[in-house]
Amino acid sequence: MERIPAQEARRSFSRLMGRVAFGNSVTVITKNGSDHVAVISMEEFRRYRELEDFVDNLLADKALEEEGAIPLEKIKAKYGL
Numbered sequence: 001m002e003r004i005p006a007q008e009a010r011r012s013f014s015r016l017m018g019r020v021a022f023g024n025s026v027t028v029i030t031k032n033g034s035d036h037v038a039v040i041s042m043e044e045f046r047r048y049r050e051l052e053d054f055v056d057n058l059l060a061d062k063a064l065e066e067e068g069a070i071p072l073e074k075i076k077a078k079y080g081l
Contacts, residue, residue, distance in 0.1 A: 003028045006036065 002025065009016055009029045020027055020039050027039045040048075063069055075081075 001026045001028060003030055003035070005029070006031045009039075 002019075004016070004027060006029050009027075016027055016039060019025055021041050024041050024043060026044070028035050029037050029039065064071065
């Protein structure tokens with residue numbers, strides 16, 4: 001994982017995008033010496049979103065198993081959705 005200052009990232013953003021997109025690397029942009037943002041490829045971003053959706057679904061399933069949970073179909077029916 002590469003770390004570069006924000007000023008350098010600004011100067012060479014096109015090159016940075018190419019390295020991240022085609023090298024499938026992660027670059028952390030620092031500001032005042034601290035990690036500020038990360039630049040990741042779309043492939044990596046899609047994997048992150050899939051993982052996030054998977055975890056959300058697991059948590060939703062767990063919540064439905066709890067006593068007193070109301071199934072979505074019942075709520076939809078109640079409000080005509």
